[in-house]
Amino acid sequence: MNQRIDLRSDTVTHPLPEMREAMYRAEVGDDVFEEDPTVNRLQEIAAGRMGKEAGLFVPSGTMGNLIAALVHCQRGEEAIIGDLSHTFLFEVGGISALGGVFPHTLPNQPDGTLRLEDIRAAIRPENVHFPKTRLLILENTHNRCGGAPLSREYTRQAGELAHAHGLAFHIDGARIFNAAAAEGCSPAELAEPADTITFCLSKALCAPVGSVLCGSRETIARARRIRKQLGGGMRQAGILAAAGIVALELMPPRLVEDHRRAAELAGGLAAIPGIFLPKGMPRSNMVFPELSPEVPLSARQVETALSERGILIGRVSERGFRLVTHAWISDADVAAVISAFREVLARS
Ligand SMILES: *Cc1c(COP(=O)(O)O)cnc(C)c1O
Secondary structure (H helix, E strand, O other), X not given: OOOOEEOOOHHHOOOOHHHHHHHHHOOOOOHHHOOOHHHHHHHHHHHHHHOOOEEEEEOOHHHHHHHHHHHHOOOOOEXXXXXXXXXXXXXXXXXXXXXXXXXXXXOOOOOOOOOHHHHHHHOOOOOOOOOOEEEEEEEOOEOOOOOEOOOHHHHHHHHHHHHHOOOEEEEEOOOHHHHHHHHOOOHHHHHOOOOEEEEEOOOOOOOOOXXXXXEOHHHHHHHHHHHXXXXXXXXXXXXXXXXXXXXXXXXXXXXXXXXXXHHHHHHHHHOOOOEEOOOOOOOOOEEOOEEOOOOOOOHHHHHHHHHXXXXXXXXXXXXXXXXXXXXXXXXXXXXXXXXXXXXXHHOO
16 A cells, blocks of 8 residues: 655654554553553653653644643743744744643744753743743753754753743654654653653654553643643553554654654765755754755656655655655665655756
């Protein structure tokens, strides 16, 4: 069925046969009553992987991040977030629309970080005119910054700064397992400084649906009420959680392969006249090639020409693309994509 080479995202992966088998066999119960043994087990395993006390299974990363903002902030309070962060760009303004949380954006650096001095300067002093600064959100790996992983050391410093000023610290770790693979450490080490972390089961880990929000027992108990309020109480969700458990057991060790293929893809594309790539990238499973000014084609034309060859890629600007490697992308696919790019540009 899957003849196409689909590099638009790692979300396009379907559940593995082992996942479907586990879903079929899953023991279930009413998760709103906290009686679904499979959901409970997924949450326990996920919390363990993140080094937190508790986890909460949610339908999406977007809901996980929204619940985190709502759990940490009251209406009118402020969250410091990157201007290229997923929460700022791609979550439909939910933290404002549904939580009344005021986003204070700071420029994301090319490596996905926010400058510590920018964060320090953004934290507002006590003043009757000011909203209370309540929350710092960082993203790891950073999607729009080339899939860059944030280091343990940087995350520790950011967490220390946030906590010294009484801020909560949330990590949007949609791809925290990719970050851990890139940094050669455990996700728990990367999550350690944060009060809460969201990660996605449905991306590189290949589960069909779901994310987990992890934090202290007390925070997750409050998060559970907010999930219900948002309509995210899911009843016999063990069917979905079962796939998540298999995802956590099988998938993290193989992510280094996706990263190797991303590096090979980047190397092959960089050798084509008319294509350039940001220096020092890729660091994980995302490749962001751009067309040089002399290329007469637009990114849209290149995207169309590739799709006619059965290759689907993401377009992020007039001249730029995003290609994401994942469990469905083989070495042969990487070679095919490089030669298709070469062919399309040679004809221009
Ligand atoms: C995909 C993604 C999310 C949201 O995940 P959904 O499950 O698609 O809602 C959040 N943050 C980052 C960085 C992402 O890449």
